Amino acid sequence: MSRAQVIRPAGAGHETLYVLLVSALIVLLAAGVVALRGEREDEQAIERHQLDARRDLTAAEQGLYTDLRVAFDEIQMLREEHQAAPGVQALAEDGLPPFVDDAGSQSRGNHQWTWLQAGAYLGRSQAQDIAGSLLLILPAGNDGQPDIWLRRDSSHMPPDDLGQAALIAAGWRQVVSHYDAGVTREHRH
Numbered sequence: 001m002s003r004a005q006v007i008r009p010a011g012a013g014h015e016t017l018y019v020l021l022v023s024a025l026i027v028l029l030a031a032g033v034v035a036l037r038g039e040r041e042d043e044q045a046i047e048r049h050q051l052d053a054r055r056d057l058t059a060a061e062q063g064l065y066t067d068l069r070v071a072f073d074e075i076q077m078l079r080e081e082h083q084a085a086p087g088v089q090a091l092a093e094d095g096l097p098p099f100v101d102d103a104g105s106q107s108r109g110n111h112q113w114t115w116l117q118a119g120a121y122l123g124r125s126q127a128q129d130i131a132g133s134l135l136l137i138l139p140a141g142n143d144g145q146p147d148i149w150l151r152r153d154s155s156h157m158p159p160d161d162l163g164q165a166a167l168i169a170a171g172w173r174q175v176v177s178h179y180d181a182g183v184t185r186e187h188r189h
Helices: 012-037 059-082 088-093 103-107 164-169
Strands: 050-052 112-116 120-124 133-137 147-151 173-176
Touching (some): 059 088, 059 147, 088 112
Parallel strands (some): 050 173
Antiparallel strands (some): 133 147
């Protein structure tokens, strides 16, 4: 006598349920690891006397700020080579923006640059509605970073004192760059 045993296939419902549960567990574990180990880069707060180079400057001012940061490297090289900061005329003759008088400088406020014996270059804006006046303060040593300040009113008086407190009192605002995960430009209304 032969016996036939009928074996029914296992239901696909149970296997699918187990795969979904394991997948959900993996996703939850991964989310937990990212939440615990992930670094947040919050936007750095700036002080009241400062302007963010990306968000608080006009397009012309951003261009001038970038030109000054690039020019600073050249100024430092010339300063080390000649043991003195180069004059505005020498920088203009070298074609170094923003010191050179060309169509680009005229469209950004037509700044008139002068050297201040205290160790800074002052660019007086001739078109305050386009860009404010700028001040590039050189560091005392050859290894420091420049300090760039902006003033948007029509005062053409050079600052008497290049100290931070004196500049703030005179209406100057320090331009700073904080790089974070935010957008490159944000319009504030």
